[in-house]
Amino acid sequence: KNEVEQSPQNLTAQEGEFITINCSYSVGISALHWLQQHPGGGIVSLFMLSSGKKKHGRLIATINIQEKHSSLHITASHPRDSAVYICAVRYPDKLIFGTGTRLQVFP
């Protein structure tokens, strides 16, 4: 069993839809990261959180430490949001990655 599991693996949406990507982990962590990897391959760190909720523009990330679960939400999705979204947990000092969720948003 992977220590970090993401769902769904693939997701398609129409522009404007609300999107949720889930991440569950099985180890005690000090922080959780959400990363975005665009088709060109570059990786951008979206959020790092250890409790509660963070918001940046149309992106919202939440984490429930007791349930070992995090969600990434995208409101009013846009085709430029099409990318692979990767959840990674810091345990104890290094990152363990999920397999990613491939999101495609169509106009």
Place this chain on the structure above:
Amino acid sequence: DAGVIQSPRHEVTEMGQEVTLRCKPISGHNSLFWYRQTMMRGLELLIYFNNNVPIDDSGMPEDRFSAKMPNASFSTLKIQPSEPRDSAVYFCASTLGAYGQYFGPGTRLTVT
């Protein structure tokens, strides 16, 4: 700041050749990470340094791989001899303390 710089961006080499990948972290960052990404295994940590000292190299696949960080502004990942199964994208990332990691653009390595 220019961000994390990696070179080369693309490398094509023949099996058995030595390959050296280079990384310049963001100035002031004290931790540096080398990752490998393949379709089959996704992103994997190979090794990381803290204050230029290797902390965890358990992800290094075998003795053919070695990494150095001679100073705070430069690191290398070397593969000798290279094999086709080493073909992947290699990312370098740096961070300061417990903050988020900044990734370089990656080096796409193809070993034929």
